Amino acid sequence: MLSGEAMTVLNARYLREGETPEKMFWRVAEYVAEAEAFHGGDKQAACQEYYDIMAGLEFLPNSPTLMNAGRKQAQMAACFVLPVDDSLGDIFDTLKHAALIHQSGGGTGFSFSRIRPKGDRISGTNGLASGPVSFLHVYDAATEVVRQGAVRRGANMAVLRVDHPDIEEFITVKRDRTVLNNFNLSVGITDAFMAAVAQDRSFALVHPRTGRTVRQVPARRLFDLMAAMAWENGEPGLFFLDTVNRANPTPHLGIFEAPNPCSEQPLLAYESCVLGSVNLAKMVAADGQGLDYDRLSGVVRRAVRFLDNVIDRNWYPLPAVAEATLRTRKIGLGIMGLADLFIMLDIPYGSKQAVLLTADIMRFITAEARRESARLAAKRGPFPAYPGSIYEHSIGPVRNATVTTIAPTGTISIIANCSSGIEPLFALAFSRHVLGGQVLASINPTVLAYLDKRGLLTADVEEAIKRQGSVRNTGLAYHVKQVLATAHEIRPVWHVAHLAAAQRYTDNAVSKTVNLPHKVTPQDVARIFSLAYRSGCKGVTVYRDGSRNQQVLVQGVAA
Ligand code: CDP
Missing domain, CATH: 3.20.70.20 (Anaerobic Ribonucleotide-triphosphate Reductase Large Chain)
Incomplete structure (x- = not known):
């Protein structure tokens, strides 16, 4: 079920003595589902639902939830802001x-x-x-x-x-x-x-x-x-x-x-927020032609209940954090596997069609999540600071002051074996330095499946991917090269377009790096900054290829 990379990561930090990944997901599901009991819900059913979406790698909560659920001091949120x-x-x-x-x-x-x-x-x-x-x-x-x-x-x-x-x-x-x-x-x-x-x-x-x-x-x-x-x-x-x-x-x-540290979550003083992400690579319709929106809706609803329950089951490291967090009950549901989804649907990341799909997906997820938050409010009451909030004179009571955030998903995307957040693939094959120096190498399975299905997986193509992390210098058709274009090959304006499209329908913010080729000028960076501002982004970060000595991701697998 889990990839070798996922096992390496889980063994290093997440699994307890003698724990299997299945047991870890049960531990998390059981601990969080306990909140259903005091809200008069069905704890057993909730537990099974949470287990299923996590073990099926359809949804994963942020790392602190996976690590700390069930501990004595179960601090499960990734994001904090202090004054x-x-x-x-x-x-x-x-x-x-x-x-x-x-x-x-x-x-x-x-x-x-x-x-x-x-x-x-x-x-x-x-x-x-x-x-x-x-x-x-x-x-x-x-x-x-x-x-x-x-x-x-x-x-x-x-x-x-x-x-x-x-x-x-x-x-x-x-x-x-x-x-x-x-x-x-x-x-x-x-x-x-x-x-x-x-x-x-x-x-x-x-x-x-x-x-x-x-x-x-x-x-x-x-x-x-x-x-x-x-x-x-x-x-x-x-x-x-x-x-x-x-x-x-x-x-x-x-x-x-x-x-918070990766910019996706603006917070008031002492607020904390727990994040979770839906894996879009698992949401492709059976005919392969688009998304299975019914399935996505089901996962989003369960994920919202899960994250709201985390707030009640959480251990807060400071009284001020407990107070601020419980007042607004913010949650941050987001996505990962977007780049995988585009490849599976044969759509280039750098295209209008892809940008429109990013917007559609986030509009759908935020709307579904908000509906679920309103259902929860009907049973459990709105967040305490609801009077005076923007919802009071718009849609009415909701359980959570925010429902969506797009996190980097640096580690949970490795566990789910999908592309991270809304980023395009950094390379088609790569080695990653994680957890203090270990090198994990892999060739992207979505890419292999894409080429294989079309009979394009020749020895030359495989060799090029392994050596260069890219199909840029192969004889593959233009469209295929577009679909498999990596982060630095995609024009920077497309990065900003996805960031802005996702932001438009995301309550909190969006973590995304605008990757730039090595040859761009500082003026190009200034233009990207202005464009991000004008297109309504809440923040922007750029990274020019090769500008730092040690990169987190290194293109290509060492041959
Ligand atoms: O994938 P994972 O849940 O491990 O985390 P992420 O989505 O890459 O990062 C989400 C947030 O977790 C970051 O914005 C930080 O607030 C926090 N984080 C942290 O505190 N320390 C780290 N080493 C990584 C992430």
Whole structure:
């Protein structure tokens, strides 16, 4: 049932002493289904349903759920956001909280925007402030140490607003590639900044405490600096603050300042969110002509109940996290295996048809998930902060303030043996460095099946795939090369198109890297950033092929 790669990953971190994958899925199903009992539901039936969708690899929850369900401290959420205020006590309190969250298997996002800039006077001591970037290094060092005892390596996101006086230092800090390896960095971009860039105006950097203008900088110079750094190193990403906050379902509770580590989940201070993903490669209709939407609907409904139950069965690492999470009951159901689905349906990822399908799928999933959340609300009540939420004057009571998120699915897609999230295939054959150095090699089974079915799997083609991870230099027909095009062969605008199409119908955000060929210029990166903003994305991250020394995914299997 499970691939060799999946077994390697499961054995390394997920399975307990003597546990088989089947037992793991039972452990998770039973533990989560227990919530049905206190909501007056049928626990046994729910348990069987959860087991079936997980063991059938149709749906998997995020890693912390698979790892921790059934433990004494069953912390099952992947995503957290913590507030960082401008005092030493607050900064170190939050660091302690982050350490506890990492220890439990969660990732943390922070905004450092409230911290006073470097060189600012500190009134009590007459000393000079060291600025947000200096505290980033402290957080990074702490993460490095805690990671040894944690179930997995701690991951962090730091956001700094584009109008913070230390923004240039933040944008360029990772030029030194030895620092902040436990952090992803994103600049918090405002509409005002994008307008200043478009009009080539100067832009005010303001003191976060006093609101006074510290300096004026040409907006475009700042934007080009971000593009140049992202071109060089893949960072910073952009996080579009105003776009994100326009979609805030509970504005009466606060604003979004940062997302979780991989950017797919903007959260209010202390909120956590549990994610889960439907494997689209398992949703192809029997005639192979499209999706089996009835089946997809069934899986989505069960997945929503599952994730809502996780909230009740969860162990929360901090009282503030319990309080914030239980107030909004956000869940994040997403997809993986999208690239596999396109290949199975013989559609190129870089095509209008594929982009429309991405939008259709997410529109369907969000609508079905919302309906299920409304059904749950009818039985269990809406989320407590429902009064004052956007739902109060629109669709009425729902159990969860958000229902959909598209996660990277870095590990669960390996377990499900499908392509990750909404990413195209990175290579048709690849070796992966995972879990601290092991190399896993494989040739993509969807690709093999596609070629085999059409009688195209010649020795030459197989050899090309193994050597280059691509069919680019083979004699295969143009259409076949389009269908099997890898991430760097697909034009960047198609990456943005999928990101935007998915975002349009996703409550939270979408994790996706816009992969760029090595030869693009920093100006191309700037254009991608603008395009992502204009098309309504909540954030964007680029990666230029070969720009980092050690890549997570290496194209081609070493021959
Ligand atoms: O596939 P899996 O459930 O393991 O995780 P993912 O979809 O790749 O990542 C989802 C989220 O889990 C990330 O955005 C982080 O919030 C968190 N994460 C983490 O904290 N530490 C990691 N090493 C990987 C992911």
